[in-house]
Amino acid sequence: MFTIEDLFHYSEDPTITRFVPREHPSHPGLAPAVWAIAHMQAPMYYLPRDCPRIAFYQKPDSTEEDIQRFLGLSSASMVIAIENRWYPRLLDTRLYQYTFSSDTFYCLDKPAGYYLSHEAVEPIDVMPMGDLLAKLSQEDVELRMTPSLLPLRDALLTSSLHFSMIRMRNAQVEDVR
Template sequence: MYYHFSEDPFITCFHPRPHPSHPSLPPAVWAIDREKSPLYFFPRDCPRIGFGRATTTTPEDVARFMGFSDAAMVIATESAWYPIIKETKLYRYTFPPDTFVRWDDGAGYYLSFETVTPLAVQPLGDLLACLTRENVELRLTPSLKPLHDALLDSTMQFSMIRMRNAQLS
């Protein structure tokens, strides 16, 4: 199964749409796999960076970015978003896998170029508790920019989401 997360609990079908960050792609319905779904336990516009170990990650990068954490994934977001995260009501839509194709294995993204009718919609409840249950370490920082810059030159697997909404300094 694949998932989509929304603050709107009343979506009955998902139509393919252009993606603002990927204008060269045809319109699509975007979904995420289960493993990477914690990246979307956040308000839609919340900037965040998820990262973790990959098979090619060096021990030096694990020490540098993960420290002593044994979390499956670390997700960093900006401190100013914390109260919004606590108050956001989020819903998980479950999609049938039939029409989806893998677009980015590392980020867990799948695309469908057809209209998709969800199989189910469920409230997530407390988003911080959801992250904890998924063995995710949440990091709060005044700005994501230093982490963004450091990860680009690392061997970590990472996904950067809604960075257009991040602080620039």
């Protein structure tokens, strides 16, 4: 079992014994690092690695209008949207959860749950995730599927909600209507 201080990394490769700091393509201004995610935000990574996704949830200062517009009737604490074309990959992907001690990590973004270490890190545990759709259904999240993430991205950018846009470089670029 993990502790509240444990951090996670998700990979389709079950053989990693040491994580070495590397540059992040979406954050070129940051020094090379090992990235990890906190337990509360970990479901954002229960997806194929290259799957574009948008996760969003309420912040203390989110407006009632944005809460109703984006979260509507959902009782979930977080919504994760993916593109329809990734559904078959979601079903077929074998993902592994790596657990790290938080010793060498610092928090980069608390609402997003992102932690960084500038030192190499060895996992304290690795375990297969199994059925990812089942895993997502066991969390306090709602999974939404859409032909394109771009309209949601554009709308969330001006909202008062917290959002994480992951692997958007792989999002559907043409209009699919």
